[in-house]
Amino acid sequence: MAKITSLTQDLYRFMLRNRTAEDQLLGELRRETEEKVGALAGMMISEEQGLFLRILVAAIGARQVVEVGTFTGYSAACMAAALPADGRLLCCDVSEEWTSIGAPYWRRSGLSDRIELRIAPALDTLRALPADPPVDFAFVDADKHHYVDYFEALLPKLRTNGLLAFDNVMWHNWMMDAANQDAETIGIREFNDHILGDPRIETVMLHVGDGLTLIRKL
Numbered sequence: 001m002a003k004i005t006s007l008t009q010d011l012y013r014f015m016l017r018n019r020t021a022e023d024q025l026l027g028e029l030r031r032e033t034e035e036k037v038g039a040l041a042g043m044m045i046s047e048e049q050g051l052f053l054r055i056l057v058a059a060i061g062a063r064q065v066v067e068v069g070t071f072t073g074y075s076a077a078c079m080a081a082a083l084p085a086d087g088r089l090l091c092c093d094v095s096e097e098w099t100s101i102g103a104p105y106w107r108r109s110g111l112s113d114r115i116e117l118r119i120a121p122a123l124d125t126l127r128a129l130p131a132d133p134p135v136d137f138a139f140v141d142a143d144k145h146h147y148v149d150y151f152e153a154l155l156p157k158l159r160t161n162g163l164l165a166f167d168n169v170m171w172h173n174w175m176m177d178a179a180n181q182d183a184e185t186i187g188i189r190e191f192n193d194h195i196l197g198d199p200r201i202e203t204v205m206l207h208v209g210d211g212l213t214l215i216r217k218l
């Protein structure tokens with residue numbers, strides 16, 4: 001077994017110090033989310049995860065990006081900031097209430113023109129997506145029991161060498177306990193098993209946030 005460094009709170013703080021600082025508006029959005037939704041703010045991706053998504057979107061030169069699970073718009077703002085002016089981020093969510101917290105921040109950051117929000121079950125939105133233009137990058141962070149469906153709906157729309165990123169694949173370690181049989185935990189287990197050995201992709205699970213699986217379409 002290769003030697004790995006376990007993440008302690010001290011090491012996590014060290015990690016946070018060793019990265020590009022969070023944009024001021026992103027920090028404000030994070031704080032407003034915490035004030036307005038309390039403990040549910042834990043659904044937001046972490047700061048370094050947002051930066052990681054922004055770097056990925058920029059590095060592959062993505063123009064067409066899809067997000068499944070927008071919440072108060074933090075991850076969307078990170079990805080949209082990496083798009084060119086004519087790029088497009090399609091955000092899928094079912095909550096007007098939560099997404100309306102983020103929309104003013106998208107406007108203030110000058111990103112509104114690049115972001116289209118669809119309030120509908122994400123699976124309906126994904127299945128209705130045209131094949132052209134193809135998707136360059138998608139980030140999935142919504143209901144876990146649909147992860148396999150999201151993967152199967154997105155992959156045909158993704159360009160060769162496009163990337164899919166699925167959040168929470170370590171699921172706080174809950175999926176390791178066989179006694180956990182709730183729908184979300186089962187969904188994460190099924191997704192992790194489902195993509196293994198798929199000849200259409202290559203995949204790696206990264207220890208970022210609550211676990212992030214990155215998939216490249218071959």
Ligand SMILES: C[S@@+](CC[C@H](N)C(=O)[O-])C[C@H]1O[C@@H](n2cnc3c(N)ncnc32)[C@H](O)[C@@H]1O
Pocket residue numbers: 043044045068069070071072073074075076092093094095098120121122123141142143
């Ligand atoms: C974990 S949060 C997303 C967090 C967001 N990516 C961020 O970093 O701030 C999950 C979101 O998925 C949305 N959601 C749940 N089920 C959905 C569905 N079937 N279709 C679309 N969105 C859904 C919820 O409304 C919620 O806003």
